[in-house]
Amino acid sequence: MEPLFKVPIRNLFCLLSYVNDMPELVESLNDVDEDLITYDFIAKRFLDEVNALNRRGLVKNYRVEKKSTSRIGGRMMMNDSIPYIVARKPIVVCEKDEYSANILQNQVMKSTLKAICVNRYVKEETRKRSFMYLELIPEVDTPPLTKELFSRIYFGRHDVHYKRMVHIAKLLHELTLLSHKHGNWSLFSAELDEKSLNQIFEKFLFHFYRIEQQDYRVHSEVMQWQLKGNPSLLPSMRTDVSLTQKNGSEKIIIDAKFYKNVFQENYGKSSFHSHNMYQLYTYLMHQPKEWKVRGILIYPLNGVEVDETFRWDERVTMEVITLNLDDSWKGIYGKLMAVLGKSI
Numbered sequence: 001m002e003p004l005f006k007v008p009i010r011n012l013f014c015l016l017s018y019v020n021d022m023p024e025l026v027e028s029l030n031d032v033d034e035d036l037i038t039y040d041f042i043a044k045r046f047l048d049e050v051n052a053l054n055r056r057g058l059v060k061n062y063r064v065e066k067k068s069t070s071r072i073g074g075r076m077m078m079n080d081s082i083p084y085i086v087a088r089k090p091i092v093v094c095e096k097d098e099y100s101a102n103i104l105q106n107q108v109m110k111s112t113l114k115a116i117c118v119n120r121y122v123k124e125e126t127r128k129r130s131f132m133y134l135e136l137i138p139e140v141d142t143p144p145l146t147k148e149l150f151s152r153i154y155f156g157r158h159d160v161h162y163k164r165m166v167h168i169a170k171l172l173h174e175l176t177l178l179s180h181k182h183g184n185w186s187l188f189s190a191e192l193d194e195k196s197l198n199q200i201f202e203k204f205l206f207h208f209y210r211i212e213q214q215d216y217r218v219h220s221e222v223m224q225w226q227l228k229g230n231p232s233l234l235p236s237m238r239t240d241v242s243l244t245q246k247n248g249s250e251k252i253i254i255d256a257k258f259y260k261n262v263f264q265e266n267y268g269k270s271s272f273h274s275h276n277m278y279q280l281y282t283y284l285m286h287q288p289k290e291w292k293v294r295g296i297l298i299y300p301l302n303g304v305e306v307d308e309t310f311r312w313d314e315r316v317t318m319e320v321i322t323l324n325l326d327d328s329w330k331g332i333y334g335k336l337m338a339v340l341g342k343s344i
Contacts, residue, residue: 005197005258005300007325008189009175010037014329015204016174022167023211026329034328038188039121039175046116046172047126049165050109050133058101058137059159066095102140104153105162110134111142112169121179121186145173194258197300201256202240205298205336209243209254212333213340216243216252223286239283243340250292252340253283257299272297272320284316291315296339300325 010029017025029037066077068084068091080093116122116130143149150170155163178196192200210218221242225234241254257276280295287293293316299306301324310318319342323335 005194005302005325006189006191007197008034008037009039009042010034011325011327011329011332012175012178012190012192012200013037013042013171014332015200016171017167018207018211019200019203020167020170021207021211022164022171025164025167025171034330040123040126042168042172042175043116043119043122043126043130046112046165046168047129047133049168050113053109053162053165054133054136056161058106059103059162060099060101061103062099063103064095065098065100066093068093100139101137104149105159105166106137106140107143108145108149108153108166108169110137110140111145112172114142115145115172115176119176145169198256198258201258205241205254205256208336209241209340212337215247215340216245218243221253223283226286237283237286249290250294251287252294252296253280253287254296254298254339255280255283257297259299277318280318284312284318287316289315293317294319294342296321298323 014026017023032041066080070090070092072092073094073096075095077093077095081091084091084093113130113134117127117134119127122130150166150173153166175190178190178192206218206220209216219242221239223237223239225231225237227234239253240256243252243254245251255276257273259273276297280297284293284295295317296319299320299322301322304322305324306320306322308320310320312318321339323332325332327335
């Protein structure tokens, strides 16, 4: 059975907020007791945004509508109308621009409201409130929520106030996808497998350090093997997160690794996972000789707290640390920022 990691909904929401480049959503929860931040709480925040948009008035725009009709109006589409003409039916297909609230942003809103209505992870009162808002926009379509649908949304000056609603809708959708993939969920916590959590956490680390500090340039670094021979047969070397000092000659390379046990067992001896150490060591050995370099492996805390440093020389160190994803968000934030404060 694949090992699972228990993560509070509040922390998963924070991780996804950074992944989706909306750290202000995390900041908006600073005055809220962390224990109150549940799946239902996030759904209510979405409904608050919907209520504010409804009171302000839904944005409308011109959109192309194509439909079969017995009356010509707008632009007649000959190719689409020919089958009706051949069949001698008094119908043509016309296309015209209609000023309507049935635009993509409102469709995402309505589809999310519909999803909340049938979501077993929210309270009955929240589902009822969602259904009430759903009835206010009968003319809006409800397309299936997909990653592609969210990627098509762009904001202009006339609809920038929709941004928070759309982003919370996207976070709820991502949380729902994860909950459908892994059934052991509750209002307060979720259990995720290594692969799902690793993918989220890698992206989170990248955006977290890109947003929260100014001393380093954050990028995912592709390195070339310093070997002669056929390069096409060599595996690629790409870091999860590389932080290169803007006004200095220091670099930090971070890899997030998720295993149920931070140690591997071999003939009764415990040690760090060898392939992770070899990989990070290879990254460090391919850095410019004039740079001071730190390599950091981050594992989830699972009963054993680890904070170890191994020194190659005055220029290169390797570190292995654990991060408690069940800790308060303040604790997680503080530990990740403290990583940057260490020196070789």
